[in-house]
Amino acid sequence: MTEPTAHPAGTAPGTAGPAAAPPVVVSTPEELSALRPSLGRIALVPTMGALHSGHRRLIAAARADADSVIVSIFVNPLQFGPGEDYQRYPRDLDADVAACAAEGVDVVFAPTVEVMYPGEQLVSVDPGPMGQVLEGEFRPGFFAGVLTVVAKLFHLVRPDTALFGQKDAQQLAVIRRMVRDLAFGITVLSIPTVRDPDGLATSSRNAYLSAEERTSALALSRALLAGADASVTGPIGILTAARAVLAEAEAATPPVAVDYLALVDPGTFGEVTGEYRGEAVLAVAARVGATRLIDNVPLTL
Numbered sequence: 001m002t003e004p005t006a007h008p009a010g011t012a013p014g015t016a017g018p019a020a021a022p023p024v025v026v027s028t029p030e031e032l033s034a035l036r037p038s039l040g041r042i043a044l045v046p047t048m049g050a051l052h053s054g055h056r057r058l059i060a061a062a063r064a065d066a067d068s069v070i071v072s073i074f075v076n077p078l079q080f081g082p083g084e085d086y087q088r089y090p091r092d093l094d095a096d097v098a099a100c101a102a103e104g105v106d107v108v109f110a111p112t113v114e115v116m117y118p119g120e121q122l123v124s125v126d127p128g129p130m131g132q133v134l135e136g137e138f139r140p141g142f143f144a145g146v147l148t149v150v151a152k153l154f155h156l157v158r159p160d161t162a163l164f165g166q167k168d169a170q171q172l173a174v175i176r177r178m179v180r181d182l183a184f185g186i187t188v189l190s191i192p193t194v195r196d197p198d199g200l201a202t203s204s205r206n207a208y209l210s211a212e213e214r215t216s217a218l219a220l221s222r223a224l225l226a227g228a229d230a231s232v233t234g235p236i237g238i239l240t241a242a243r244a245v246l247a248e249a250e251a252a253t254p255p256v257a258v259d260y261l262a263l264v265d266p267g268t269f270g271e272v273t274g275e276y277r278g279e280a281v282l283a284v285a286a287r288v289g290a291t292r293l294i295d296n297v298p299l300t301l
């Protein structure tokens with residue numbers, strides 16, 4: 001553990017400008033517990049590292065809501081299926097700590113797999129029906145893995161608030177539901193999806209894309225935009241407009257292989273039909289080369 005640094009009197013943690021102190025980096029629950037009494041109201045930003053501008057936006061929102069910000073960095077094996085990218089998932093703790101320092105993060109919690117899962121994990125959190133559809137269908141076990149690690153992080157960090165991106169809309173909804181159904185007593189906050197200037201939603205997995213694949217991948221955000229532009233026409237019009245963009249992308253080089261395009265109720269992630277009016281999420285998942293991407297846009301119908 002590196003030495004904790006006191007915040008200058010009257011200065012909120014993380015607001016000290018360019019000379020902000022580096023975060024304290026800890027890797028065990030014991031080190032976290034020792035720090036906890038000095039941290040006041042805690043906002044937690046759970047991450048798997050490879051921090052990008054979307055994470056930075058989350059951290060900035062976290063700072064506005066708490067005395068101290070803790071960023072957890074842990075590539076969670078439980079949420080990767082066989083053949084997924086667990087081994088090659090980008091890992092660069094020094095770069096992540098530097099990004100946290102630049103954002104005025106107070107504590108980085110970067111446990112090892114042995115610390116998070118010291119023995120066989122016999123008990124896990126069941127995401128229920130919301131975890132079986134869309135991402136849950138294409139990535140069996142994914143949401144149980146996410147909820148199990150998030151529940152564990154919540155118990156270890158004991159934050160007042162936790163922040164997640166709208167980019168992973170189904171993950172956000174399932175976490176909100178766990179917090180509600182299992183009475184965690186934590187406020188879950190979200191921030192809108194952060195996009196690169198070309199429209200691609202920021203994601204650690206974008207680093208896998210070649211220049212050509214990235215060009216093809218832009219069809220995802222274009223499809224969502226086309227769907228959003230058609231929102232006055234209702235569910236069928238929205239899906240038809242978005243599908244037309246994806247159909248072109250499926251024929252492009254390199255092709256976009258669509259896993260799903262769905263218009264869902266943000267509370268349940270059940271698909272909405274014909275006469276539905278109210279809040280909805282238009283969600284898409286697709287593979288470009290070896291990279292799987294997801295994106296979504298919230299709509300009011």
Ligand code: PAF
Pocket residue numbers: 046047048074076079146149150168171
């Ligand atoms: O969104 C992520 O980065 C991960 O799913 C999370 C929430 C940190 C759990 O491992």
